[in-house]
Amino acid sequence: MELIVATSVGAMTAAGVYLILRLRAFPVILGLALLSYAVNVFIFASGRLSVNLPPILKYGDASYTDPLPQALVLTAIVISFGMTAVLVMIAIGAFLETGTDKVDIERGDEDEEEPVK
Amino acid sequence: MGDGSNLLVIIALLPFIGALVPGWMIRAGRNACATFTAVPTVLALVMLGILAPDVMRGEVIQARFEWLPQLGLSASFFLDGLGLLFAGMILGVGLLIILYARFYLSGDDPMGQFYTYLLLFQGAMLGIVLSDNILLLLVFWELTSLSSFLLIGYWKHLPEGRQGARMALAVTGSGGLAMIGGMLILGNIVGSYDLTDILASGDLIKSSEWYLPALILILLGAFTKSAQFPFHFWLPHAMAAPTPVSAYLHSATMVKAGVFLMARMWPALAGTEAWFYIVATVGLITMVLGAVIALFKDDLKALLAFSTVSHLGLLTMLLGFGTTAAAVAAVFHIINHLTFKAALFMTAGIVDHEAHTRDIKRLGGLAKLMPITATIGTIAALSMAGIPLFNGFLSKEMMLEEASHTYWFENPWIVPALATLGALFSVAYSLRFIFHTFGGPVRDDYPHKPHDPPFGMYAAPALLVVLVVAIGVMPFLADNLVAVAASAVAGEALHPHLKIWHGVTPALFMSFAAIGGGIVLLLIHRPLDRVWIAAPRPEAKAIFDKLLALLVGATRWITEVTHNRSITRYLAIFTVASVALGYAAWTGGGMSAPSREMLPVPPLVGLGFVLLIVGAASVVLFHRNRFRALVVLSIIGLMVSAGFVYLSAPDLALTQISVETVTIMLLLLALHFIPKETPRETRVGKKIADGVVALVAGTGVGALAYAFMRRDVDTISGFHLDNSYAGGGGNNVVNVILVDFRGYDTYGEIIVLGIAGLIIYALMQALLGGPAGRKLRNTDFTRDLSRDRHPLMMVVATRVMMPIAVMVGIYIFLRGHNYPGGGFVAGLVIAIALLMQYMASGFAWTQSRQRIQYHAMIGFGVVIAGLTGAGSWLAGKPFLTSAFGYFEFPPIEEFELATAALFDLGVFLTVLGAVMLMLFSLSRIARYAGQSVNLEPMDYDPADRVKPLEGGKE
Structure with missing residues (x-):
């Protein structure tokens, strides 16, 4: 089980990194989404894996999985949605304003201010 | 502390308080302004006079307040003979300058501004000579640089004034930076930042191996301030200031600060x-x-x-x-x-x-x-x-x-x-x-x-x-x-x-x-003068300007090289650097043998794994078709949620699947405005390079995850498990951590989410007002649309489901404290329920039925969460301490009420408001883009067929 979780994290990271290195905004956003999956699972896995031991208290002696990474990841999931949304909005704005969805600014694209003498 | 110490503190504060006066008093005329500006100075001078006899007898008056004791920074002041001399000079000459400036400044000069700067400077200067803590002294030291910058550049219309001010700030400011280093070393040698301690440990300092660096750095500060060779050139250029400023700063006070510092540090540093x-x-x-x-x-x-x-x-x-x-x-x-x-x-x-x-x-x-x-x-x-x-x-x-x-x-x-x-x-x-x-x-x-x-x-x-x-x-x-x-x-x-x-x-x-x-x-001055004028001599300003230009050139070059506006490059550098650091960390330490057995993999889980891997590969391979890539992405998200279910994380699974839904909706909406295909434009070589970077990064992260999953660890989670019920009153430990143990974090996080929502709203507003808005109006989106924007089946189904979905949301919210669920998930679920209405029935229809502004919802959420936290102050507990109890309301069974639930309500409202505001903003753009086919859902409303159709009304 550990092996396949680790492989999944690795695969999602690799796919995410490859996509964020693309030149257009949309693949970059996809890449970031993939990376956040990978990171969330990674942090979650730092609590070690266990099956059928949810951190919901029961009567009697029972063992539970580590709840702390879960709490961290829960908010991380919501926040990463917020960040993705902001990025999407910026990407739309940039495309509508400039007519291209390239993420890199090319020389001469931007009116540069002359340095003040 | 005696009366003397109180007076001392008041003396140090008076000019700063007084600096507020001229701004108001200038409305009462120039004489009134000058008079009232003089008042704090006179008061301080009188108080100094009261203290003077004691000091002349050799006493040292001290006052001390802790400010940041962890850093060794205290707001402490002391007055000895040297301090008395300088304080007297600063206040006495200050008073004369206020009088002189009243007559010197012309009617066009903003006098209130001048006096404010002057008093600020006076306060900073007094601070230097009265500080008993070298960190505090540094603060005042920098304040004199800043306030003198304002004073030298007071005549903003004169280029010499502006240049002189900038030069003075550059020279004295960089000297001040050096001095910070020197003072920190000094404090480190002595083990205290209190001046009295430092002055008493001269021998310790002089025998330290760090003496010379500290000395040089501190002297750099003193020399730049006191215009010593080779830093003397800024002083003549600062003469572009009005004469009262020159008389005050450049003869009596500021330039003496360096001399003062050398005199002050004399017992600690001199004699070698x-x-x-x-x-x-x-x-x-x-x-x-x-x-x-x-x-x-x-x-x-x-x-x-x-x-x-x-x-x-x-x-x-x-x-x-x-x-x-x-x-x-x-x-x-x-x-x-x-x-x-x-x-x-x-x-x-x-x-x-x-x-x-x-x-x-x-x-x-x-x-x-x-x-x-x-x-x-x-x-x-x-x-x-x-x-x-x-x-x-x-x-x-x-x-x-x-x-x-x-x-x-x-x-x-x-x-x-x-x-x-x-x-x-x-x-x-x-x-x-x-x-x-x-x-x-x-x-x-x-x-x-x-x-x-x-x-x-x-x-x-x-x-x-x-x-x-x-x-x-x-x-x-x-x-x-x-x-x-x-x-x-x-x-x-x-x-x-x-x-x-x-x-x-x-x-x-x-x-x-x-x-x-x-x-x-x-x-013989006349012939000498001719020789002097004819003789070549280095012009300090030209050298300074050249140096500055060189510096600007160098920084520009570094910026151009590293900051070449290619995000792709930054990300590549960042990834490679992270991998390299990770590799260095891995080779730098040993690794224990694996201590955990691997869990078995049931076939169903194996199938999910295969789906996920295939999905990740397909996203990469087919990402050019953006729509298809999005669909595959959602499969990966589903597999991740399923993984959370299997691996005992029900809360995560609930959150992931609901976030997944809104994310995909968001991206689908976004695809409406941006191209649906990604063009081929990368060379094969770069693709291979990117692929290698990605594979190395993925392998590294995966290996790291595998390595720690196979080993046991001691965590603080035991505390949370033990105290969740006893301290937080909840059985769902994850939820209790969120709303209780780590409530402060959660509070910060919902604020971030709220801000993200507001940013998106603001971006949308700015966008629609600009050229993008005009472009949108003229874009023809009609061929993207299906002929029926609001299919009847979907409209009916979502309206029927709405109350059920809301009910589910409330249920998830209420059970959150003891079972999987809670404010985050509930907020997302209800957001999805509302979004379905937007999708099925259209923006206008839904919007006209919406009673609460989403902005307000975010605000209410944060305020409710904050007030709940602050409520524990009333009980004398720290922020966000939760309380709970069990109550019985017939005919319902025994029931738990916890303040944590109220906090969770704040979380719920903020999440709901933020998510809705984000998607609302995006769909508003769509609305703006103009539409042509059935504007209202159910144009042929079966319940109201007799009425004529209405169109174009929001």
């Missing part, structure tokens, strides 16, 4: 060879160089500026000698220089004000036209020249006396000879000031016919020259003050006796030589 050779040599060079240049300056203020540089050099040299007698001479000369130089600056200001020029070559003969000014100026200048019966003579004699028996690298001649040379030039420029300005025949080509100014304007310099003569004739008047201040410098009790006649000493001969030589120099 390094101290002598650095400080005395720099002082000597500065003294001679400043005096030589001053002789050839035609601008009265420039002449005085270089003369100040020269006198500061003299003071520095005296402190550098490291003997107590030299310290006494330095303290005495500080007083004397203050009196005559401030008077001279004000005289120069009066001349400028009356004759509309301060060019010596255009002046002359003013003695007949403005006799009072001429008298004042002559007395002060004679004192500067060191003529007997004026106070400048006394301290100059003491300086020459000290110089006469100082050896420099075993050479007995060089210091006395150079000191005499400096004195000689000083006599020459002083006499030139007198004769070329006031002497000679009356001219008829002054830019403006000069005459003596009103009393108010010459009152201040007149008072100062009274002091010049009084001390010059009766030096014992200054005995006590010099004694107490010099004792504070030396760190031991000194009882100097100041007198006019010291007998026939080497100093007397040196004085005579200087006066004689000075007169000769003045007589």
Whole structure:
């Protein structure tokens, strides 16, 4: 089980990194989404894996999985949605304003201010 | 703390409080403004007078407040002899300057601003001389740099003023930076940042191996501030400031801050060879160089500026000698220089004000036209020249006396000879000031016919020259003050006796030589001047500008190279660097053997894994077709959620699946506005390189995850599990952590989410108002749309499901404390329910039925969560301590009520509001883009078929 979780994290990271290195905004956003999956699972896995031991208290002696990474990841999931949304909005704005969805600014694209003498 | 300490703190604070006054009082007129500006200074001066007798008896008054004790920073002040001397100078001259400026500034100058800056500066300066903590001193030190920047650049319309201000800030500011380093080292050596401790541990400091770096860094700060060679060039350029500023900052106070610091640190740093050779040599060079240049300056203020540089050099040299007698001479000369130089600056200001020029070559003969000014100026200048019966003579004699028996690298001649040379030039420029300005025949080509100014304007310099003569004739008047201040410098009790006649000493001969030589120099000034003008000499400003340009060029080059506007490149660098760091960390340490057995993999889980891997590969391979890539992405998200379910994380699974839904909706909406295909534009080589980077990064992260999953770990989670029910009143430990143990984090996170929502809203507003909005209006989106935007089946189904979905949301919210669920998930679920209405029935229909603004919802959420947290203060507990109890409301069974639920309500509202605001903003763009097919859902509303169709109404 550990092996396949680790492989999944690795695969999602690799796919995410490859996509964020693309030149257009949309693949970059996809890449970031993939990376956040990978990171969330990674942090979650730092609590070690266990099956059928949810951190919901029961009567009697029972063992539970580590709840702390879960709490961290829960908010991380919501926040990463917020960040993705902001990025999407910026990407739309940039495309509508400039007519291209390239993420890199090319020389001469931007009116540069002359340095003040 | 006694009364004295309270007064001390009030003295330190008064100028800052007073700085608020001029802004208001200027509306009552210029006289009222000046008067009220003087009030805090007068008050502080009176309080200082109350404290003075105690200090003169040798007491040290202290006041102390802890500020950041963890850093060793305390707001502590102390007043000893040296502090008293400087504080008296700062406040006394400050008062005179306020009076003088009232008459100097013209009606067009914003006087309120000037007085505010002046008082800010006064406060900063007082802070320096009263601080008993070197970190606090640093704060005030930087404040003087900033406030003097404002004062020098006060005439914003003059380019010289702006450039001079910038140069002064650049030089003194960078010196201040160096000093911070030096002070930190000093504090580290001693183990305390309190000045009193540092002064008491001189031996410890001098024997430390860090002594030299600390010394050099601190001296850099002092030298830049006090305009010592080679940093002297900023002072003349700062003369673009209004004359009151020059008189105050550049003769009496700010430039003395460096001297003050050397005097203050004297017991801790002075007395070593390094101290002598650095400080005395720099002082000597500065003294001679400043005096030589001053002789050839035609601008009265420039002449005085270089003369100040020269006198500061003299003071520095005296402190550098490291003997107590030299310290006494330095303290005495500080007083004397203050009196005559401030008077001279004000005289120069009066001349400028009356004759509309301060060019010596255009002046002359003013003695007949403005006799009072001429008298004042002559007395002060004679004192500067060191003529007997004026106070400048006394301290100059003491300086020459000290110089006469100082050896420099075993050479007995060089210091006395150079000191005499400096004195000689000083006599020459002083006499030139007198004769070329006031002497000679009356001219008829002054830019403006000069005459003596009103009393108010010459009152201040007149008072100062009274002091010049009084001390010059009766030096014992200054005995006590010099004694107490010099004792504070030396760190031991000194009882100097100041007198006019010291007998026939080497100093007397040196004085005579200087006066004689000075007169000769003045007589041959005209030919000398021609030689000087013809001679090549380095222009400090040009060098400074060139250096600055070089620096700007270098930073620009670095910026251009690293910041080449290619996000792709930054990300690649970032990834490679992270991988490299990870690799270094991995090779740097050992690894224990695996201690955990691997869990088995059931076939269903294996299937999910295969789906996920195939999904990740397909996203990469087919990402050009954006729609398809999005669908595959959602499969990966689903698999991740499923994984959470299997691996005992029900809360995560719920959150992930609901976030997944809104994310995909968001991206689908976004795809409406941006291209649906990604063009091929990357070279194969780069693709391969990117692929290698990605694979290495993925392998690294995966391997790391695998490595730690196979090993056991000690965590703090046991505490959460044990106390979740007892302390937080909930069975769902994850939820209790979120709303209770780590409630503060959650509070911050919902605020971030709220801000993200508002950012998106603001971006949307800005976008629609700009060119993008016009572009959108003209874009034809019709061919993207299906013929039926609001399919009847979907409309009906979502409306029926709405109450059920809301019910589910409420249920998830309520059970959250004890079972999987909670505010985050509930907020997302209800957001999805609402979004379905937007999708099925359209923006306008839904919007018209929406009663609460999403902004308000975010606000309410944060406020409710915050108030819940603050509520625990009422019970005397820390922020966000939760309380709970069990209650019975018939006919319902026993029921738990917890404040955590209220906090969770805040979370719920914020999440709901933020998510809705985000998607609402995006769909509003769609709305703006114009639509053509059935504007309303159910245009043929089955319930209302008789009515005619309405269109175009929102």
